[in-house]
Amino acid sequence: MPIATQAGGVLMSASRYSPRDIEPKWQDRWEKAGLYRSVEDPSREKFYCLEMFPYPSGDLHMGHMRNYAIGDAYARFLRMKGFNVLYPMGYDAFGLPAENAAITRKVDPGKWTRSSIKRMVDVQKRMGLSYDWSRTLATCEPEYYRWNQWIFLKFMEKGLAYRKSAPVNWCPSCQTVLANEQVEGGGCWRCHSTVQKKDLKQWFFKITAYADELLEDLEHLEDWPERVKTMQKNWIGRSEGAEIDFKVVDSDQVISTFTTRPDTVFGITYMVLAAEHPLVEELVKGSKSADGVRKFVKKAQEKTLIERTDETREKEGVDTGRTFVNPATGEKFPIYVADYVVMEYGTGAVMGVPAHDQRDFEFARKYGLPVRVVIQDDTGLLTGNTMTQAYVENGVMVNSGPFDGRPNREAMPDFVSYMEEKGWGREALSYRLRDWLISRQRYWGTPIPIIYCSQCGEVPVPEGDLPVILPSDVEFTGEGNPLETSETFLNVACPNCSGPARRETDTMDTFIDSSWYPFRYTDPAYDKAPFDPAKAAYWMPVDQYIGGIEHAILHLLYARFFTKGLRDLGLTDANEPFKRLLTQGMVIKDGAKMSKSMGNVVPADEMMERYGADTARVFILFASPPERELEWSDQGVDGSYRFLNRVHRLVMENLSLFADVAGVTGQGDENVRSLIRVRHRTVQKVREDIERRFQFNTAISAIMELVNEIQRFIAGNGTKGEGAASAVSDALRTTILLLAPFAPHLAEELWEAVGHGESVFKCQWPSYDQELVVSEMVQMVVQVNGKVRARFEAPPGTPKESLEKTALGMPRVQELTEGKEVVKIVVIPGRLVSIVVK
RNA sequence: GGGGGAGUGGCGGAACUGGUAGACGCACAGGACUUAAAAUCCUGGGACGGUAACGUCGUGAGGGUUCGAGUCCCUCCUUCCCCA
Numbered sequence: 001m002p003i004a005t006q007a008g009g010v011l012m013s014a015s016r017y018s019p020r021d022i023e024p025k026w027q028d029r030w031e032k033a034g035l036y037r038s039v040e041d042p043s044r045e046k047f048y049c050l051e052m053f054p055y056p057s058g059d060l061h062m063g064h065m066r067n068y069a070i071g072d073a074y075a076r077f078l079r080m081k082g083f084n085v086l087y088p089m090g091y092d093a094f095g096l097p098a099e100n101a102a103i104t105r106k107v108d109p110g111k112w113t114r115s116s117i118k119r120m121v122d123v124q125k126r127m128g129l130s131y132d133w134s135r136t137l138a139t140c141e142p143e144y145y146r147w148n149q150w151i152f153l154k155f156m157e158k159g160l161a162y163r164k165s166a167p168v169n170w171c172p173s174c175q176t177v178l179a180n181e182q183v184e185g186g187g188c189w190r191c192h193s194t195v196q197k198k199d200l201k202q203w204f205f206k207i208t209a210y211a212d213e214l215l216e217d218l219e220h221l222e223d224w225p226e227r228v229k230t231m232q233k234n235w236i237g238r239s240e241g242a243e244i245d246f247k248v249v250d251s252d253q254v255i256s257t258f259t260t261r262p263d264t265v266f267g268i269t270y271m272v273l274a275a276e277h278p279l280v281e282e283l284v285k286g287s288k289s290a291d292g293v294r295k296f297v298k299k300a301q302e303k304t305l306i307e308r309t310d311e312t313r314e315k316e317g318v319d320t321g322r323t324f325v326n327p328a329t330g331e332k333f334p335i336y337v338a339d340y341v342v343m344e345y346g347t348g349a350v351m352g353v354p355a356h357d358q359r360d361f362e363f364a365r366k367y368g369l370p371v372r373v374v375i376q377d378d379t380g381l382l383t384g385n386t387m388t389q390a391y392v393e394n395g396v397m398v399n400s401g402p403f404d405g406r407p408n409r410e411a412m413p414d415f416v417s418y419m420e421e422k423g424w425g426r427e428a429l430s431y432r433l434r435d436w437l438i439s440r441q442r443y444w445g446t447p448i449p450i451i452y453c454s455q456c457g458e459v460p461v462p463e464g465d466l467p468v469i470l471p472s473d474v475e476f477t478g479e480g481n482p483l484e485t486s487e488t489f490l491n492v493a494c495p496n497c498s499g500p501a502r503r504e505t506d507t508m509d510t511f512i513d514s515s516w517y518p519f520r521y522t523d524p525a526y527d528k529a530p531f532d533p534a535k536a537a538y539w540m541p542v543d544q545y546i547g548g549i550e551h552a553i554l555h556l557l558y559a560r561f562f563t564k565g566l567r568d569l570g571l572t573d574a575n576e577p578f579k580r581l582l583t584q585g586m587v588i589k590d591g592a593k594m595s596k597s598m599g600n601v602v603p604a605d606e607m608m609e610r611y612g613a614d615t616a617r618v619f620i621l622f623a624s625p626p627e628r629e630l631e632w633s634d635q636g637v638d639g640s641y642r643f644l645n646r647v648h649r650l651v652m653e654n655l656s657l658f659a660d661v662a663g664v665t666g667q668g669d670e671n672v673r674s675l676i677r678v679r680h681r682t683v684q685k686v687r688e689d690i691e692r693r694f695q696f697n698t699a700i701s702a703i704m705e706l707v708n709e710i711q712r713f714i715a716g717n718g719t720k721g722e723g724a725a726s727a728v729s730d731a732l733r734t735t736i737l738l739l740a741p742f743a744p745h746l747a748e749e750l751w752e753a754v755g756h757g758e759s760v761f762k763c764q765w766p767s768y769d770q771e772l773v774v775s776e777m778v779q780m781v782v783q784v785n786g787k788v789r790a791r792f793e794a795p796p797g798t799p800k801e802s803l804e805k806t807a808l809g810m811p812r813v814q815e816l817t818e819g820k821e822v823v824k825i826v827v828i829p830g831r832l833v834s835i836v837v838k
Numbered sequence: 839g840g841g842g843g844a845g846u847g848g849c850g851g852a853a854c855u856g857g858u859a860g861a862c863g864c865a866c867a868g869g870a871c872u873u874a875a876a877a878u879c880c881u882g883g884g885a886c887g888g889u890a891a892c893g894u895c896g897u898g899a900g901g902g903u904u905c906g907a908g909u910c911c912c913u914c915c916u917u918c919c920c921c922a
Binding site: 185226227230231234235237549550552553619622623624625627628629630631632633635636638639640642643645646649688689692693695697698700701702703704705708711715779780781783785786787788791823824825826828831832834835836 | 840841842843844849850851852854857858861862863864865877878879880904905906918919920921922
């Protein structure tokens with residue numbers, strides 16, 4: 001390899017930067033040396049850095065690349081800082097695409113998935129990511145999913161897994177049920193088909209048992225983005241209020257409703273049941289209104305959830321002809337069925353207080369129901385007949401028996417106690433969060449380890465018989481659950497009585513797989529439990545988790561629940577899985593999210609083919625701060641490529657300087673001292689940008705500035721002067737180290753070229769000297785009446801009086817202050833002198 | 839309808855605690871090298887006026903606090919995300 005030399009004034013060309021040669025070379029060496037293997041070591045401080053593992057579709061897109069570029073830069077930085085870093089990768093390998101491929105193309109989902117994983121690993125390796133590949137996992141392997149089954153059984157013992165019949169979300173296109181979290185705006189989160197309601201007997205995880213803890217612990221997650229916490233908080237939706245019982249007239253039925261406004265009970269003038277409410281049929285059976293109500297129920301159920309809860313839509317309802325008693329007043333009022341009430345919230349029954357709830361008000365006006373004011377405003381003039389909208393603010397209670405005259409907010413607790421004494425109702429909490437429905441009528445997932453026996457009922461598969469393996473003798477027809485076509489799977493002897501029995505054919509929601517995988521990485525081959533508690537105790541929790549904001553509720557809430565569940569099984573001490581969370585922004589091109597359907601995808605492997613992995617990584621990190629959207633620009637990539645080329649050339653052209661063994665003395669002229677100062681400042685800035693602000697874009701631009709400075713220095717001073725050679729070589733060496741987390745291959749190549757035998761990642765992150773960071777002179781600005789009018793230089797630490805004097809003495813300043821009265825002078829050392837004149 | 843982001847040159851973005859707005863990069867223009875091009879290097883650049891030094895305006899719009907506001911407060915507009 002020819003080395004550039006400057007001989008006789010003729011610059012001989014240095015060997016060109018060739019990522020195509022450099023990158024595979026170093027990837028190979030890293031792997032052979034096992035450089036990124038991590039081993040538990042209690043004497044060292046650990047750091048667990050993790051990216052959300054991908055669904056292996058086979059294609060690595062820019063969103064993935066961004067995710068990994070961030071995580072890898074951070075992991076490499078931390079290694080150089082001396083941490084014992086765990087940085088693994090795995091695959092969220094169960095899911096519908098593999099099964100759909102099986103239906104349409106007759107390929108085995110396992111084969112399809114494994115080959116996709118292979119393709120992804122290949123691209124990830126070419127990116128030069130520093131994963132500990134010995135810890136990799138795929139959730140579709142029995143060695144992994146057997147522990148889903150094991151945890152399911154343990155949860156069952158604890159009462160955290162149970163089976164019940166309930167109206168559930170059914171996606172007609174995916175042919176499966178969905179959890180509440182997986183219904184977005186009334187549609188399936190995956191295919192957007194309108195979700196229907198179906199009554200089915202299904203398995204649930206009792207996430208509601210942790211509702212309060214999940215809510216309260218959000219407070220301790222200081223390093224989570226506020227908006228993710230807000231989203232989770234809203235999702236859990238805890239509200240305080242009361243549950244009130246209403247007797248149905250001419251019946252022994254009691255209907256309970258939850259309300260956050262028990263103070264308005266005296267104003268109840270009707271009640272509404274959801275179309276799905278189990279009592280509806282019973283109430284109208286045999287009555288003359290039965291037909292009309294049934295028709296209405298059917299119509300309501302055909303509407304989507306969005307339609308039904310749209311507040312701008314006119315509410316529709318139908319009178320059941322039945323009445324109930326308002327316990328506060330003893331009066332009888334009608335019971336309606338209406339489309340705006342759904343079973344999802346509270347109890348599926350709502351008490352109607354038209355005067356103080358806008359929806360109730362509109363409904364009451366439409367159907368001519370009485371409006372009764374029980375909270376009066378400041379004017380005291382509200383009346384049911386004249387008001388044009390509900391009064392929802394606070395006020396003074398009226399028409400409320402013994403509570404008349406009291407401010408409603410303040411009286412609320414007393415009112416609830418009063419209700420409890422009278423036996424009308426009780427204090428209650430309500431959550432929006434529902435238990436997690438985990439059954440899926442699909443093949444490519446973890447079989448639920450349950451056997452149904454006509455004698456013994458639901459029998460858990462004994463722990464010793466795990467895993468229940470997914471059978472391969474199934475038919476993919478596109479209709480029904482393929483598992484039902486496997487006779488070998490279906491028929492089994494009851495573990496209890498040995499009689500003939502049938503296996504559960506539903507599989508688990510794939511979000512279960514991703515709910516505990518960070519634990520599995522700590523010991524992916526462990527075969528006595530999901531993970532070795534000792535190893536998990538060392539590594540968990542994840543110190544830095546990185547992924548898309550789209551998982552703010554789903555995955556992140558489930559994983560938090562699982563961690564608490566595993567803790568209560570005694571497997572871990574961790575309360576939370578992720579200490580710090582970074583939500584990366586989307587990758588945008590031509591104004592739209594980069595996606596296959598938009599046709600604006602830039603494939604990762606193509607990028608690396610053209611520019612190499614280092615360029616791609618540098619550009620992705622440089623173009624935008626991680627949390628924000630990233631606007632893709634092909635020209636921008638050229639810029640990053642040019643930058644790396646420049647670094648390469650600069651080092652290769654100056655290799656001779658590195659032979660100089662003498663350290664940096666700090667001797668030399670002002671230019672030398674300035675170069676040294678920039679070098680130390682850059683080290684400080686890059687470190688702070690990565691560590692404290694997680695802002696790689698400004699870190700990289702600081703390195704660019706250092707490189708510009710070195711180049712300018714060489715062009716101006718050359719390297720012959722006193723201290724010049726050592727200052728330049730030190731600055732270049734520093735550049736290589738600072739660049740290492742972002743462009744690891746190039747850094748290794750140059751590190752070797754300048755004469756180091758060991759990997760750059762075994763080196764300490766460069767340090768800086770606080771004294772050298774400080775400038776010899778600082779620029780001061782002089783403002784007159786808020787406008788910058790002059791500048792001067794002063795050494796740091798100059799006293800205020802002296803700065804003020806200098807400023808006032810400047811000709812330009814004198815010109816502007818002449819004949820005027822100086823009203824005020826503000827001096828900020830190191831920044832400015834601000835003079836106010838009149 | 840509720841909650842939360844974001845809005846800065848032609849573009850991506852910087853400005854960390856209220857203190858020189860536009861770092862760094864892209865695109866662009868001029869120049870050097872070259873027979874020519876590519877690559878590379880140098881120079882320029884928010885807008886308007888001026889040969890200039892300088893002046894005026896300028897961070898979505900309008901108001902306010904302050905010696906000083908991209909940054910803080912109020913009202914509004916646009917846009918994205920989440921929940922309805």
